[in-house]
Amino acid sequence: MQGSATRPQKSRPGYGVIFLGLVVLTAIELGINLLRILPPLSTALYLLFSGLKVALVAAFYMHLRKDSRLYTAVFVLPVLLLLVFALLTIAI
């Protein structure tokens, strides 16, 4: 029964590759901080890299890439709502 909720598996990088990607992205973030790169460039880079890391963990480690789209919807909808919420608080 569960098989019907799982999308066909595509070729995917291994968990070790994903882990290395996460470590490299975090190291780059720390490098940006230590090099004291100024905003708005640093802010844009931090947001890009943290977004990438969240996407990697959710897609590969939480298996959203191959699991039912319903799980993705349950996770993504409140995240979108949160983003709107955060933007509104910054705008006020």
Add this chain to the structure above:
Amino acid sequence: MSQQAMQHAEDFRAGHALGLDHRKLGMWFFIASEVMFFGGLLAAFLHYKYTLGFPETAELNVVLVGINTMVLLTSSYTVVSALTAIRQGRQGRFIAFLLVTILLGVAFLSGQIYEFADLYRQGVTLTSGVFGSSFFTLTGFHGLHVAAGVLWAIVTLFRGLRGTLNAEHNMAVEIFGLYWHFVDIVWIVLFTQIYLIV
């Protein structure tokens, strides 16, 4: 009752609906509620950060917290490796990866306690101002979630040692993994918003 309705009732009794496992779907709904919980706390932190400026962020030890972030990312890798191991019926590897996860979780908490103690020594406390209140509430609740995850990992480890988890029955490990990875995701966001973005 139609045959289709009877099939749905049978699936429901078996713990599945819409082709989804009830326990896993329940965990995803719990995670959705946690997104809103941490979202509320983070929105409050961001509001004060952008209205008051928070000069106290200069006191934060970004390198120490960066290392702690690496520790938590590593623990996510060990959790997903533990799940792979139990699905392959490799009990020894499963136990080993779970043990490493527990140690990494404890290491993260130790780093956080060290950071909190350091901030307290510098006069940044829960009651010292808006920064202290919002910072300790946000990161403290995350730490509590990590502590709960460590306890959950210990329970899962004992279930593994008793042999109740195996290649056929491992949904408990997957659900624990979802929780742990979510706690990791929350930290990725907090690390960026609190420590990196000025």
